[in-house]
Amino acid sequence: DAGVIQSPRHEVTEMGQEVTLRCKPISGHNSLFWYRQTMMRGLELLIYFNNNVPIDDSGMPEDRFSAKMPNASFSTLKIQPSEPRDSAVYFCASSLRAGRIHEQYFGPGTRLTVT
Amino acid sequence: AQTVTQSQPEMSVQEAETVTLSCTYDTSESDYYLFWYKQPPSRQMILVIRQEAYKQQNATENRFSVNFQKAAKSFSLKISDSQLGDAAMYFCAYRSPYGGATNKLIFGTGTLLAVQP
Numbered sequence: 001d002a003g004v005i006q007s008p009r010h011e012v013t014e015m016g017q018e019v020t021l022r023c024k025p026i027s028g029h030n031s032l033f034w035y036r037q038t039m040m041r042g043l044e045l046l047i048y049f050n051n052n053v054p055i056d057d058s059g060m061p062e063d064r065f066s067a068k069m070p071n072a073s074f075s076t077l078k079i080q081p082s083e084p085r086d087s088a089v090y091f092c093a094s095s096l097r098a099g100r101i102h103e104q105y106f107g108p109g110t111r112l113t114v115t
Numbered sequence: 116a117q118t119v120t121q122s123q124p125e126m127s128v129q130e131a132e133t134v135t136l137s138c139t140y141d142t143s144e145s146d147y148y149l150f151w152y153k154q155p156p157s158r159q160m161i162l163v164i165r166q167e168a169y170k171q172q173n174a175t176e177n178r179f180s181v182n183f184q185k186a187a188k189s190f191s192l193k194i195s196d197s198q199l200g201d202a203a204m205y206f207c208a209y210r211s212p213y214g215g216a217t218n219k220l221i222f223g224t225g226t227l228l229a230v231q232p
Contacts (some may be wrong), residue, residue: 042225048218
């Protein structure tokens with residue numbers, strides 16, 4: 001089975017531009033997470049969806065960030081306008097929220113560089 | 116709020132030897148999950164092992180095992196017979212078992228493990 005798929009793997013953009021990161025969760029998984037990894041803050045949750053509905057977006061830094069999950073097989077994280085401090089690795093993870101375990105499986109990440 | 120602490124920024128081990136990575140956490144919950152994730156240079160996050168707090172038995176996955184001390188809120192990872200492919204950043208993570216907003220993973224700052232040939 002394919003794992004979590006993220007695109008692009010690398011993104012370089014100029015300050016002020018719009019950036020869209022994409023994620024395809026593992027088929028059958030009903031929970032999706034967006035994490036950000038930086039040297040300063042480590043790994044932190046940005047937003048979490050369950051059955052396509054945002055459950056916790058308290059980690060979204062500011063209004064420049066938005067996330068959508070229009071269906072069970074696709075999610076986007078958009079930054080508009082982008083700033084140099086948004087440079088980080090963005091991970092998407094998915095899990096099957098059934099029973100107690102529901103382990104999270106991570107995608108390969110998107111390395112974003114904003115110049 | 117829950118916190119996870121990894122006090123060893125870097126560790127080194129000789130190939131075929133054993134190394135233990137430390138992790139402590141703080142929580143007021145009595146039931147939770149603990150995980151160790153491995154992040155090699157490819158930056159892929161790979162689940163290594165998990166522990167359910169209500170289980171007293173320490174989890175084991177091949178060469179990887181944990182020492183879970185619930186009262187001390189300690190969750191260390193032991194890697195036996197270390198291999199060159201074990202070189203990576205290792206993250207300890209905590210998760211509440213409940214749904215809703217508490218479903219997120221809370222990560223430590225990581226331990227960079229080097230394996231010397």
